[in-house]
Amino acid sequence: MENVDQVLNVIETAGWFAPVLFVLFHLIRPFVFVPVLAVCLLGGYIFGPVYGAAYSYVGLMSVSISFYILIGAFPKIRANLSRLKNKVLKGREDVNVMQLLILRVMPFMHFHVLSFYVMESSVSFKEYVEKSAIINLSPAIIYTAFGGLIHELHFVGVLVLASFLLLLFFFARSKNGSIPLQDFMDGRHGP
Template identity: 30%
Template structure:
């Protein structure tokens, strides 16, 4: 009965995700330039509005990369990175909290093969989250929601997210700023940071293997 309930909940979750992705792609379909123009039209409240939107963004699964590029376009590489890190961290905490409250009853299935992984997540949650945040290929919101359902401690998730998103956020904001200002140097810096971000997880993975 529990497995059947888990399957139904999983199918409902997939349906919601597919629906939100379709909504973002076909209905919202917002470009970074459009977001920049709308946010800056709010004057002094623009940074607060940007952070607020970034915080609630995971609720509709709007692409984090587009918001990060918009931050660079609107506020430049330095302040854009600062505001984006705050908004992204708050959004990740919101996702984590929702998943922990709802997922505890809806998606928790106790299986023997998962107990070892849950123990590792409990003991080394910070390194796992840091590694996943540094790797650009993993969807940002998926990591947040999955961490909320798993055994990762809140503080390990928070600091792993906060530190792990800084390099990629910095690169995205530099890239967004370069689109607006037409500076080739920003594009080169963004590319260099992206390369560095892909190398850091390899080092952390080796360290985790040694410690295990």
């Protein structure tokens, strides 16, 4: 976490170069195991919701494109992602773009598993980029908006918001199990 604080400090003091450093931070994020949520929140905190969302979107698109290019060079990672994708999506091959848009903002969904699904379901690089351009909008806008909100709140407001989110998380969990992804995707999660 100390490294993230150092990166944050460098970005905040970089002036006009800060957006470039922020996009580069998006690119190194997967290698230092920082979640997409955290980076987009930082974008909203540092740059505000509008510029933060724009810079996060550029960063997420850069990650998506570099993922597509690099995944071919690492067959072992490709095989691992394929197994993980099959485990998460349970062989379901008809997830549409709107469903991917929703899945992209779920913090427990691995960014690259969804990117891998989009890559495998696309017939060309162009189609992959087009789908990625749509599904990367949701985290860039939603997560960054929360980062901007946190920046505008007083410390007490941040504590209240964090407490509310923790309570929501606690009450939203299921004591009897979980909803299978296929049932969620089909809308069969009601009583």
